[in-house]
Amino acid sequence: MDLTDLTAHELAERFADGRATAVQATEAALERIAATDELLHAFLTVTGDQALKSAREVDQARERGEPLGPLAGVPLALKDVLVTKGVRTTAGSRILDEFVPPYDATVVRRLRDRGVVILGKTNMDEFAMGSSTENSGFGPTRNPWDTTRVPGGSSGGSAAAVAAGQAPLGIGTDTGGSIRQPAALCGIVGVKPTYGLVSRYGLIAFASSLDQVGPFARDVRDAADLLEAIAGHDPMDSTSIPDAPADLTSRLSDGVDGLRVGVVRELFLEGTEPGVLARVREGLDRLERLGARLEECSLPSFEYALSAYYLIAPAECSSNLARYDGVRWGLRAKDSADVVDMMQRTRQAGFGAEVKRRVMLGTYALSAGYYDAYYGQAQKVRTLVRRELDAAYERFDLLAGPTAPTVAFPIGEKADDPLAMYLNDVFTIPVNLAGNAAVSVPAGLSDGLPVGLQLIAPALGEATMLRAAWAFEQDLGLSTRPTRPQEVRP
Amino acid sequence: MTAVVAPEVGARQYETVIGIETHCELGTATKMFCACPTVFGAEPNTQVCPVCLGEPGSLPVANGRAVEFAARIGLALHCRIAERSQFHRKNYFYPDMPKNYQISQYDEPLCVGGWLDVDVEGEVRRVGITRVHLEEDTGKSLHVGATGRIHGADYSLVDYNRAGIPLVEIVSEPDLRSAEEARAYAEELRAVLLALGVSDAKLEEGSMRFDVNVSIRPVGHAEFGTKVELKNLNSLRSLYRAVAYEADRQRRVLADGGRLVQETRHWDEGAGRTEPMRSKEFATDYRYFPEPDLIPIEATAPWVDGLRADLPELPAERRARLAEATGLPAKEVGWLVRDPEVLAYFQAVATGRDPKVVASWVMGELQRDLREFDHTMASNPVEPERLGGLLDLLSAGTVSATAAKDVLAEMFTSEASPATIVERKGLAQISDTGELEAVVERVVAANPDLAEKFRGGKRGVLGALVGQVMRETRGRANPKLVSDLLERAIGG
Numbered sequence: 001m002d003l004t005d006l007t008a009h010e011l012a013e014r015f016a017d018g019r020a021t022a023v024q025a026t027e028a029a030l031e032r033i034a035a036t037d038e039l040l041h042a043f044l045t046v047t048g049d050q051a052l053k054s055a056r057e058v059d060q061a062r063e064r065g066e067p068l069g070p071l072a073g074v075p076l077a078l079k080d081v082l083v084t085k086g087v088r089t090t091a092g093s094r095i096l097d098e099f100v101p102p103y104d105a106t107v108v109r110r111l112r113d114r115g116v117v118i119l120g121k122t123n124m125d126e127f128a129m130g131s132s133t134e135n136s137g138f139g140p141t142r143n144p145w146d147t148t149r150v151p152g153g154s155s156g157g158s159a160a161a162v163a164a165g166q167a168p169l170g171i172g173t174d175t176g177g178s179i180r181q182p183a184a185l186c187g188i189v190g191v192k193p194t195y196g197l198v199s200r201y202g203l204i205a206f207a208s209s210l211d212q213v214g215p216f217a218r219d220v221r222d223a224a225d226l227l228e229a230i231a232g233h234d235p236m237d238s239t240s241i242p243d244a245p246a247d248l249t250s251r252l253s254d255g256v257d258g259l260r261v262g263v264v265r266e267l268f269l270e271g272t273e274p275g276v277l278a279r280v281r282e283g284l285d286r287l288e289r290l291g292a293r294l295e296e297c298s299l300p301s302f303e304y305a306l307s308a309y310y311l312i313a314p315a316e317c318s319s320n321l322a323r324y325d326g327v328r329w330g331l332r333a334k335d336s337a338d339v340v341d342m343m344q345r346t347r348q349a350g351f352g353a354e355v356k357r358r359v360m361l362g363t364y365a366l367s368a369g370y371y372d373a374y375y376g377q378a379q380k381v382r383t384l385v386r387r388e389l390d391a392a393y394e395r396f397d398l399l400a401g402p403t404a405p406t407v408a409f410p411i412g413e414k415a416d417d418p419l420a421m422y423l424n425d426v427f428t429i430p431v432n433l434a435g436n437a438a439v440s441v442p443a444g445l446s447d448g449l450p451v452g453l454q455l456i457a458p459a460l461g462e463a464t465m466l467r468a469a470w471a472f473e474q475d476l477g478l479s480t481r482p483t484r485p486q487e488v489r490p
Numbered sequence: 491m492t493a494v495v496a497p498e499v500g501a502r503q504y505e506t507v508i509g510i511e512t513h514c515e516l517g518t519a520t521k522m523f524c525a526c527p528t529v530f531g532a533e534p535n536t537q538v539c540p541v542c543l544g545e546p547g548s549l550p551v552a553n554g555r556a557v558e559f560a561a562r563i564g565l566a567l568h569c570r571i572a573e574r575s576q577f578h579r580k581n582y583f584y585p586d587m588p589k590n591y592q593i594s595q596y597d598e599p600l601c602v603g604g605w606l607d608v609d610v611e612g613e614v615r616r617v618g619i620t621r622v623h624l625e626e627d628t629g630k631s632l633h634v635g636a637t638g639r640i641h642g643a644d645y646s647l648v649d650y651n652r653a654g655i656p657l658v659e660i661v662s663e664p665d666l667r668s669a670e671e672a673r674a675y676a677e678e679l680r681a682v683l684l685a686l687g688v689s690d691a692k693l694e695e696g697s698m699r700f701d702v703n704v705s706i707r708p709v710g711h712a713e714f715g716t717k718v719e720l721k722n723l724n725s726l727r728s729l730y731r732a733v734a735y736e737a738d739r740q741r742r743v744l745a746d747g748g749r750l751v752q753e754t755r756h757w758d759e760g761a762g763r764t765e766p767m768r769s770k771e772f773a774t775d776y777r778y779f780p781e782p783d784l785i786p787i788e789a790t791a792p793w794v795d796g797l798r799a800d801l802p803e804l805p806a807e808r809r810a811r812l813a814e815a816t817g818l819p820a821k822e823v824g825w826l827v828r829d830p831e832v833l834a835y836f837q838a839v840a841t842g843r844d845p846k847v848v849a850s851w852v853m854g855e856l857q858r859d860l861r862e863f864d865h866t867m868a869s870n871p872v873e874p875e876r877l878g879g880l881l882d883l884l885s886a887g888t889v890s891a892t893a894a895k896d897v898l899a900e901m902f903t904s905e906a907s908p909a910t911i912v913e914r915k916g917l918a919q920i921s922d923t924g925e926l927e928a929v930v931e932r933v934v935a936a937n938p939d940l941a942e943k944f945r946g947g948k949r950g951v952l953g954a955l956v957g958q959v960m961r962e963t964r965g966r967a968n969p970k971l972v973s974d975l976l977e978r979a980i981g982g
């Protein structure tokens with residue numbers, strides 16, 4: 001039995017009855033990384049020694065009979081946008097090439113406290129800006145299903161790592177779909193939690209009002225366990241929800257009977273690939289067969305969500321990224337004439353094209369005279385999206401549609417066409433604007449590549465949402481579920 | 491300096507219009523958005539953490555105490571406390587700003603629309619307060635080489651200890667009309683902050699500083715003239731001098747047929763003049779937008795009512811009450827109230843004693859001795875009970891005023907009671923008629939001409955004779971008794 005084939009809860013069972021140890025699981029994961037990552041490039045930094053050390057500690061704690069949580073000893077791939085004390089953290093940017101943070105993100109601390117074994121830091125689009133992980137300052141990640149294709153983005157490294165069996169669990173961040181879209185493209189489960197459910201403390205900011213940390217896993221149960229582990233109030237993050245429900249998993253198997261699901265017309269855009277549409281339609285039929293009550297609904301503001309997002313996110317990023325100026329950390333341009341020259345040349349050299357594009361866009365959108373026309377207008381759209389969704393939740397428990405309009409596309413295909421790339425997020429962005437929760441769950445294959453079904457829930461609707469995803473996944477069955485990609489050979 | 495002293499050009503044709511933005515560091519134990527301490531003068535970069543250093547990933551959390559302090563200031567300045575206020579980001583690049591944006595309040599400040607009454611030479615001027623808002627301080631740069639300013643420096647060092655210290659900005663309406671009024675406003679505002687206990691308002695440590703807008707306009711005009719901003723004035727003296735100089739400079743420019751430009755100028759204390767700052771330094775679009783990392787501040791009515799009920803007595807009320815209770819003139823009351831420590835001391839001594847006598851000693855001889863012995867009110871070794879005891883000896887006639895001054899000075903180096911010092915130094919007043927009569931006779935005999943003048947009706951010469959007797963008794967004679975005895979001896 002190859003331990004890298006197992007889910008987290010399957011591993012936990014084996015840890016419990018002594019058939020496996022955390023060290024064995026960690027060694028298996030590290031071996032698999034060693035065998036596959038030269039081709040996949042899912043990781044930017046592998047912290048093997050640290051991983052084995054924490055695995056040993058978990059094993060020893062288990063031998064002493066200490067009570068351990070469901071994820072203790074389970075290996076995990078961490079997106080390189082969450083700071084790790086003493087471990088290089090780059091956010092996928094050359095400007096932070098050598099940056100070693102002095103503290104752990106709250107999510108990282110919570111994972112360590114629960115005995116999760118962090119294998120290393122995964123590749124991503126620079127500062128989480130992108131939908132293909134091609135914008136990484138350190139080269140792209142490849143999709144394990146077809147290594148000529150992208151894994152999606154920006155959390156492509158973590159998604160690819162989980163899909164390729166390098167780790168049963170992964171952590172990503174979702175600002176406009178950066179967990180759900182790569183989960184869909186890599187055939188795994190990805191959850192974008194309610195804004196404020198998971199602490200952003202220690203998450204290198206892209207767009208503060210949209211960013212949220214969430215789990216990747218091979219099945220819904222693991223994703224739910226991992227979300228439960230990282231969720232919870234954090235006094236260090238004032239946007240963290242103070243009294244969110246702590247229990248997301250105990251009613252996982254309650255089924256979907258009677259659940260009202262709204263099928264959002266605007267999420268079935270013209271141009272969506274027929275194979276994607278077919279799998280999603282089949283998935284919706286499956287939910288109906290399981291007892292959910294499906295009904296079509298319309299959310300017209302979704303049409304403007306993409307435009308609003310591409311004003312709000314760049315505006316916030318232009319400000320969040322101002323601290324990368326060469327004064328205090330990371331790259332510093334040498335031989336500058338003065339401080340302004342040094343800052344300009346550092347940023348010129350350290351940021352990639354997509355980051356520069358968005359910083360300029362955001363700077364423009366916030367500048368005097370344009371604020372009302374762009375940023376102000378975008379905020380109005382955001383309010384509209386929120387209101388429409390709130391109204392929809394009066395009729396529906398969940399909303400549904402595809403996660404992304406296409407399956408994984410070839411590396412380089414959209415790299416030079418930002419607008420085509422931005423369209424990849426068209427189905428995921430409204431959820432971020434509203435701060436709602438959503439999950440992408442595998443719905444089958446189209447031309448041999450994974451397709452994701454997206455379920456959307458109101459704020460703090462995670463328990464219901466995961467329950468529906470779990471019922472769907474169970475019914476679809478492991479035999480048709482693409483649990484493992486084709487073997488990767490360098 | 492010469493320009494300030496020189497006759498003011500066109501002072502009568504032009505009216506000066508002044509508005510002041512006061513920055514004041516709040517005296518909270520921790521910083522605005524993190525738990526770092528705010529102690530002044532610590533080793534550089536020892537009071538910092540990921541949050542106030544703007545480390546990637548770090549997030550601010552607003553300090554509730556700072557919000558409370560700012561609201562107290564707003565209430566003391568008769569402002570309305572906004573039910574909902576919001577932090578914004580003010581974006582500009584500067585090496586001493588960790589995040590390259592400052593978290594500040596922009597169009598939704600905590601406190602809006604108040605006023606402060608300012609006494610200018612006995613006349614009350616009501617100065618409008620536009621707003622009071624919260625923000626974080628920046629770090630401090632030290633530019634090494636060249637002029638000590640950033641341009642042309644060899645290298646720069648940055649201390650981030652100050653970065654993130656809570657600041658309030660108190661913005662006045664352009665209601666001030668002269669350098670005197672500007673100074674009086676700043677002084678009164680400082681007194682209010684001290685009375686509230688929200689800041690040490692130490693100008694010399696930079697915990698209180700002023701940006702001043704100065705313009706002039708023809709008398710009677712309602713429109714504002716071209717505005718010049720004077721940045722970072724850090725003493726009442728430079729505030730006064732800079733405003734006086736700048737108003738005069740503007741009048742001169744117009745008198746010479748020149749045109750004023752809207753600009754930011756810097757006050758050169760040494761040269762005594764304002765100079766234009768490089769416009770490049772301030773040609774900035776701050777690109778304000780709501781700070782997404784912080785939730786809005788919600789001020790509930792019970793919270794505001796609680797703060798209002800809890801306000802201490804403010805300088806104006808205190809002055810009115812003190813003037814009423816003591817009968818002291820406004821100027822002296824104003825002086826006593828300006829510093830809470832002085833006031834507390836005065837009140838401790840004045841309890842059960844004549845406030846006029848106490849005031850004259852606290853304001854006069856005590857201040858002189860504090861300076862002489864290099865002390866401040868905070869380190870004053872003369873406890874209120876000891877000064878009170880001394881004044882009791884004075885009023886009982888045990889010591890003369892002259893001797894009492896010696897005793898007070900002695901108390902700066904000795905912990906003894908005034909009575910002990912009087913005893914030890916033999917300073918007890920001579921009120922024994924027999925003992926003094928001999929001295930009086932001697933003095934009259936030695937000054938026959940003065941005695942003659944007195945008899946001839948020049949009663950003023952008596953003072954000279956009293957002085958002689960005092961000198962002979964080393965100040966110990968009871969002066970009232972001496973003049974009685976002298977009158978009798980000469981007139982007899």
Ligand SMILES: [Zn+2]
Nearest residue numbers: 524526539542
């Ligand atoms: Zn700090």
